[in-house]
Amino acid sequence: MRIVVVGAGGVGGYFGARLAAAGEEVTFVARGRHLEAVKARGLTVRSPLGDLRVPGEAAVPSLADVKDADLVMVAVKLWDTEEVARQLRPLAEAGAAVVSFQNGVQMDEVLRAHLPAACVMGGVSYISASIEEPGVVVHHGTLQKLVFGEYGGRAGSPRADDLLERCLAAGVEAEVSADVExxxxxxxxxxxxxxxxxxxxxxxxxxxxxxxxxxxxxxxxxxxxxxxxxxxxxxxxxxxxxxxxxxxxxxxxxxxxxxxxxxxxxxxxxxxxxxxxxxxxxxxxxxxxxxxxxxxxxxxxxxxxxxxxxx
The missing domain is CATH 1.10.1040.10 (N-(1-d-carboxylethyl)-l-norvaline Dehydrogenase; domain 2)
Structure with a gap:
C-alpha cells in the first residue's frame, strides 16, 4: 500500500515507521531539522515493544512532492489541518483515502470542506510518543492502537478492512469501528x-x-x-x-x-x-x-x- 504520513512526530512517526518496517511503501511529509535528520539517517523509533529504524529516502518537505497515494494519514497539529487539506486535494481526487489521527472532533469537518467527502474516514490514535531529537521518536509505555472506520454507521469497507490487515501485520493494535464518530x-x-x-x-x-x-x-x-x-x-x-x-x-x-x-x-x-x-x-x-x-x-x-x- 502506498501510504503518505503527513506529520512525522510521535503519532505519525511511530505508526508510519511500523508500517514501513512491515514492507508498506510509506512516504513521510516532515519539515525542519526533523526532516533533515530523517533524510540523512532514517527515522528511528525507540519503543518498549522493540526499536526500529526505517530509511528516510522517501521523506519529503511537502505534499506537492507526492504524486501517488492509496492512503494518507494526517497527524499534524490541528492548526495546520486546513492548509494540509488544501494540499491534499489532488491526491484525494485521484482516489486516495484520507484518515486523520489528530486530536479534537472537528478535523474531519475541515477535511471535508476541501476534499471529496467520500474519501474521508474517521480515525483515533492511542499512544504516548514524541520526538526526542530530530530523527528520533520515542514511544512511552506499550499502548499503541489505531481505531478507524467509515462515517455513516457502516460496519466496514474494503479500504478500512485492508488498512486493518496491514496494521495487524505490522504489529500495530487496530480495529475497525462501525461508529467512529x-x-x-x-x-x-x-x-x-x-x-x-x-x-x-x-x-x-x-x-x-x-x-x-x-x-x-x-x-x-x-x-x-x-x-x-x-x-x-x-x-x-x-x-x-x-x-x-x-x-x-x-x-x-x-x-x-x-x-x-x-x-x-x-x-x-x-x-x-x-x-x-x-x-x-x-x-x-x-x-x-x-x-x-x-x-x-x-x-x-x-x-x-x-x-x-x-x-
Missing part, C-alpha cells in the same frame, strides 16, 4: 479533561486527581464535553465522564498531556480545538460549559506560545 468523541472527552486540567494546574495527573479542587475541574471539563457531544447527536454513554475519571485514577502519577508539555516549553497550544472547542460548540448547542470556559480563558495568553512580557 462516537469513538472520536469518547477520546475527545478524556483528552480535553487531561489536557485542560494538567495545563491549567501546571501539574501531572497525580497532583490533579489528588487535590479536591483540581479533581473537580478535571471531572467538570469532561462532563461538559460529554454533554456537548450528546447535544450534537453523538451516542455517548451517560456515565462516560465518570468512567474516564475512574480511568484517570489508574494512570501513572507522572503522566501529563502534550498540551501541558507544550505549555511548559513555550510552544503553541491546541487549546482552541480542545477546551476552546467545547466552549464554542456548547454555545452553538445551548449547553453551558463554565469549566471549559475557564480553562480556555486562563490559558488564552499562551495559545500562540509563551507570551512576551508587557513593557
Amino acid at each position: 462516537r469513538v472520536i468523541w469518547e477520546k475527545f472527552v478524556f483528552l480535553t479533561g487531561l489536557s485542560g486540567a494538567t495545563s491549567a494546574v501546571r501539574q501531572p495527573i497525580g497532583v490533579v486527581r489528588a487535590a479536591p479542587g483540581a479533581r473537580a475541574l478535571l471531572a467538570g471539563v469532561m462532563r461538559e464535553a460529554a454533554a456537548v457531544g450528546r447535544a450534537r447527536g453523538v451516542a455517548l454513554d451517560p456515565d462516560l465522564a465518570d468512567e474516564r475519571l475512574a480511568f484517570c485514577d489508574t494512570l501513572p502519577a507522572a503522566m501529563t498531556s502534550s498540551m501541558h508539555n507544550d505549555l511548559l516549553r513555550g510552544n503553541r497550544l491546541e487549546l482552541p480545538w480542545l477546551s476552546g472547542a467545547v466552549s464554542r460548540l456548547g454555545r452553538e448547542s445551548g449547553v453551558p460549559t463554565p469549566r471549559n470556559d475557564a480553562v480556555a480563558e486562563i490559558l488564552s495568553p499562551y495559545v500562540m506560545g509563551a507570551p512576551r512580557q508587557a513593557e
